[in-house]
Amino acid sequence: MSVGGYYGRLLHIWLSGQTATATLLPLERELLADFVGGVGLGAYLLWRFCPPGVDPLAPEAPLCVVLSPLLGTPLTTTAKFSVVCKSPLTGRINDGLSSSRFALAARRLGVDAVVIQGALARLSILHLDDVIARCRVEDGRALAGKTPAEVTAALAGAERRSVAAIGIAGERGVRYATISNDGRHAGRGGAGAVMGSKRLKAITVRGGQSPGIADRARVTQRARSLAAASVGASTEKYRVLGTAANLETFDRLRILPVRNFQDVSIGRAKARRLAPEGLAQAGAHVRESCAGCTIGCDHRYGGARIEYETQFALGPLIGVDDPKTLIAAARACDDLGLDTISAGGSLAFAMECAARGLVDWPLAFGDDPGPWLSRIARREGAGDLLAEGTRLAARAIGQGSDRFACHVKGLELPGYEPRAMQTMALGLAVAARGADHNRSGAYQADLKAGVDRYRADVERAPLRVIDTEDHAALYDSLILCKFLRGAIAEPWGEGAELLEMVTGIARDGGTLRAAIRRIIATRHLFNLREGWTLAEDTLPPRFTEEPLGDGARLSRRDLDAMVAGYHAARGHDARGHMPELLQRELGLMRWLER
Amino acid sequence: MAPIARAADPRSIDVELYGVVRLRAGVDRVALPAGTLAEVLGALARRCPALAPELIRDGHASAHLLVALDGREVIDDPARPIAPGSCLVLTSAQAGG
Numbered sequence: 001m002s003v004g005g006y007y008g009r010l011l012h013i014w015l016s017g018q019t020a021t022a023t024l025l026p027l028e029r030e031l032l033a034d035f036v037g038g039v040g041l042g043a044y045l046l047w048r049f050c051p052p053g054v055d056p057l058a059p060e061a062p063l064c065v066v067l068s069p070l071l072g073t074p075l076t077t078t079a080k081f082s083v084v085c086k087s088p089l090t091g092r093i094n095d096g097l098s099s100s101r102f103a104l105a106a107r108r109l110g111v112d113a114v115v116i117q118g119a120l121a122r123l124s125i126l127h128l129d130d131v132i133a134r135c136r137v138e139d140g141r142a143l144a145g146k147t148p149a150e151v152t153a154a155l156a157g158a159e160r161r162s163v164a165a166i167g168i169a170g171e172r173g174v175r176y177a178t179i180s181n182d183g184r185h186a187g188r189g190g191a192g193a194v195m196g197s198k199r200l201k202a203i204t205v206r207g208g209q210s211p212g213i214a215d216r217a218r219v220t221q222r223a224r225s226l227a228a229a230s231v232g233a234s235t236e237k238y239r240v241l242g243t244a245a246n247l248e249t250f251d252r253l254r255i256l257p258v259r260n261f262q263d264v265s266i267g268r269a270k271a272r273r274l275a276p277e278g279l280a281q282a283g284a285h286v287r288e289s290c291a292g293c294t295i296g297c298d299h300r301y302g303g304a305r306i307e308y309e310t311q312f313a314l315g316p317l318i319g320v321d322d323p324k325t326l327i328a329a330a331r332a333c334d335d336l337g338l339d340t341i342s343a344g345g346s347l348a349f350a351m352e353c354a355a356r357g358l359v360d361w362p363l364a365f366g367d368d369p370g371p372w373l374s375r376i377a378r379r380e381g382a383g384d385l386l387a388e389g390t391r392l393a394a395r396a397i398g399q400g401s402d403r404f405a406c407h408v409k410g411l412e413l414p415g416y417e418p419r420a421m422q423t424m425a426l427g428l429a430v431a432a433r434g435a436d437h438n439r440s441g442a443y444q445a446d447l448k449a450g451v452d453r454y455r456a457d458v459e460r461a462p463l464r465v466i467d468t469e470d471h472a473a474l475y476d477s478l479i480l481c482k483f484l485r486g487a488i489a490e491p492w493g494e495g496a497e498l499l500e501m502v503t504g505i506a507r508d509g510g511t512l513r514a515a516i517r518r519i520i521a522t523r524h525l526f527n528l529r530e531g532w533t534l535a536e537d538t539l540p541p542r543f544t545e546e547p548l549g550d551g552a553r554l555s556r557r558d559l560d561a562m563v564a565g566y567h568a569a570r571g572h573d574a575r576g577h578m579p580e581l582l583q584r585e586l587g588l589m590r591w592l593e594r
Numbered sequence: 595m596a597p598i599a600r601a602a603d604p605r606s607i608d609v610e611l612y613g614v615v616r617l618r619a620g621v622d623r624v625a626l627p628a629g630t631l632a633e634v635l636g637a638l639a640r641r642c643p644a645l646a647p648e649l650i651r652d653g654h655a656s657a658h659l660l661v662a663l664d665g666r667e668v669i670d671d672p673a674r675p676i677a678p679g680s681c682l683v684l685t686s687a688q689a690g691g
Contacts, residue, residue, distance in 0.1 A: 232648075233648040233649065233656065233658040234657070234658055234688065235688075236614050236648075236658070236686070237613055237614050237686040237688050238688070240614050240617060241613055241614060241617070245612070245613035245614065245685075245686065246689065248612055248613070249612045249613055249683075249685045249686075252610065252612060252665050252683055252685075253662060253665050253666075253683065254665065254666075443689050444689060447660060447668055447687070447689050448668060449668045449669055449670035449671070450668075451668070452667070453668075454666075483688075486657070486658065486687075486688060
């Protein structure tokens, strides 16, 4: 079998003055096999290039754009890339995924990853080509304040370059600023602020390379069958309605976070207004898809992409029940380059502070968030504090506000009520990048038969969380869209087979699972190096001291017991540290000791 | 707990439909005779043929269908009795967002 899937090198770029110095560095094939790609390879690169203890917004802090072996093949949903950095919001590992044409164009650069360090003297554009001599910096000051869409329109040009850009939030260092491409975002944890700290308004890519495919005939055949499976009943929700269908259901199941997690339902009529049918009445509905995707989950209303997380965070979480207001707020976040979950979470926190009289800001639950989103992105007035995120805002406001500052490790919570989903409560508490629904899909366990989601199952919840973390890391390293999960019966064997037919590296499901465990361990080791302690794996007092209106409660003792069980099941010691023996078993010493 | 909507006939149960299940069925609520889960789903499939076979097959919920008793407990045992006055919430099994 021939070799494919990887180029075996990364492009390292050091920014200084108004110059980018590019260097090609080798990536051993064994290393690539051990860390797969995507967030997995990104975890390794962050460990390798991030100086311990560095300020995430310092020039030395790396911004890693990481590709994956399946990218560029005909396999559906593989047009994805990851962005990995140390989060300015959490101080811990941060990885985001984004999709579509930028990923495909970056694949043709002839490298498996781009690692950017340093900073430029003024706002600039970094142009990358597959000929390194053409890596160049262009003055970008004329694009200051422009939206990512405007920047893309300005830079794509006749060469049809693909563009990833930040909005004004990234320029101003908002700790939850996004990086945007093709209308999509590497959204969580503030990668846009890291890019802005390097004075990079945009990165454009164009190339003509290909790493090849080891067994093209098998890949073509599998691509056909996977595409067929991807349009079955398992993805019908995503195709027909999108994830926005969750809101009304979650309201009925009483797991919808409302007014900064003070309630779990907005009532049937209001939920119906915010459901896809209601959104379609408020703004013209268009369905789109990422490049090379056969699912097509991207539902836009009035020009704004509305996914469940955006819908909950800019809707019920801040008391908004008008679909037009919600759509406008989503569009504003796209234009400003703000993570919708953290923006909504920070606003919800501020609204509760105002309601309690802790601040004299003129805002209340139900207000149009538009003006506040603008203030946050521009760091104007009180928006400057909210741009720091909920955790730092609570520290500044004090007066006990940390009790209802809804974050984990500094990252605002996604749209799942932990008191009514207690496996998810554990998943949120222990997630490496903070409150996270993408690197741990523990909500899936809570919505299965035989699981009492109102009870902390100290014995089984840790194993369920580990299982969902492992599966998420698999999909995010390959990279395949997780919306395919219902169409893939046995992801470990299937993943190993896909990798083998693309890369030529033979392995079985067990070997692949070991690689994924290695990746998750690397993320934890990075956090440990950056100061993580067991005390971070928790939820704020709102969730452990305040029962929901229907009586649902999560005890601190049970949460702590589940966290301890999680670390024990991961093979960690009582402090959550990783014994050296485990590191050796996972084959980490040879890579991480360098 | 929140008040649960009850069927007008106390001997029957309410079935609430959400998302693509509702779109397929064309209705958002159905009242059906109480019985086992299999009997209720079988009756629902006869009332709303578009739900079969992808979501309901021979009275069994497929892997793509989530059934929550009174919106609280996810159930899949076909022999599970559904008491009169209960409510079944039916939606897609895929929760991710």
